[in-house]
């Protein structure tokens with residue numbers, strides 16, 4: 001792995017710039033995000049898929065050859081197209097890669113030693129790291145072609161959703177092209193020689209603190225909790241400022257990098273602690289049916305939650321399993337007032353609903369379900385259709401984390417900017 005940014009990329013730009021690429025935004029009356037609707041084969045493909053009932057089994061594939069992800073090896077499709085005048089079908093294309101090609105520049109939030117760095121490495125083993133100080137900067141790095149991908153946490157099995165990234169997905173125009181599930185094994189780190197009894201403060205990312213709350217209480221430490229932007233940044237801060245009364249909740253790799261000692265190993269409240277990350281790109285992936293796919297959508301409706309049942313039944317009727325539902329405030333219209341002369345004014349909160357389901361946009365049942373959903377919603381956008389992470393389950397352990405950290409260190413010694 002090579003770090004191509006001298007230090008963390010910082011927030012440099014005001015509002016997000018739409019890229020020149022296409023967006024699979026399916027919008028009805030209301031435009032609720034910053035996505036433009038620039039020309040694109042993909043836009044028309046997705047718009048077709050979601051704006052009317054699609055009965056054909058195959059996608060209009062000749063369109064696909066232009067919008068292909070060359071980095072991921074899909075350029076073979078163009079060759080196939082040249083040699084063979086038959087319309088392409090989904091099955092003519094090479095398998096959608098789980099892991100991307102060499103030397104992708106991958107933006108993540110945090111510093112070396114962050115779990116996001118480990119997730120980026122799992123998703124794209126030969127990547128060039130672009131560490132960013134904020135989640136939003138990682139989005140911008142991809143939009144402005146400083147990076148090719150961003151790998152960002154979206155939810156954790158103990159701490160729940162990372163709401164900031166749900167909101168940013170809507171505000172920006174990137175596409176989800178993959179997911180990575182990372183076992184997260186936390187350690188309590190402090191400067192060499194520091195004893196637990198003398199700690200007055202524990203620093204970490206809010207998710208790190210949330211994932212270890214019960215264990216911290218059980219340890220009986222009399223410490224204040226301090227939230228910082230990233231677990232590795234907490235470790236870096238303690239080392240850089242020689243803080244002898246403060247510990248960080250971070251990875252074993254962060255201990256190695258910043259010269260800290262592990263006071264407690266396996267601090268997370270449950271051994272099976274997993275964070276799900278999404279991989280983001282400027283272009284969407286060609287959806288396929290030859291491996292398990294997930295699709296993520298976001299929608300809103302003017303009549304609030306009353307349509308939720310109808311939307312969900314569009315999936316249930318087609319036997320499509322939902323894996324996640326999240327609701328966030330609808331920032332365009334946070335409150336709907338309903339006046340009743342007799343009893344006063346009801347204030348209803350308005351939401352954006354995010355849904356993940358286990359099926360591919362290339363399946364007719366999904367296209368039909370989305371056509372139905374569109375009837376009940378004022379805004380609908382497909383965030384991405386991408387291969388599910390099917391790596392076999394291996395619970396997190398410090399040993400396994402250290403093993404992978406050694407692997408990273410061998411890259412790190414050559415390329416990684418150590419503090």
Ligand SMILES: O=C(O)C(=O)C[C@]1(C(=O)O)C=C[C@@H](O)C=C1
Nearest residue numbers: 114115116153205207230231275
């Ligand atoms: O702080 C880090 O190391 C991160 O990569 C961020 C983050 C998060 O945002 O959830 C990622 C994984 C863990 O769940 C804890 C923190």
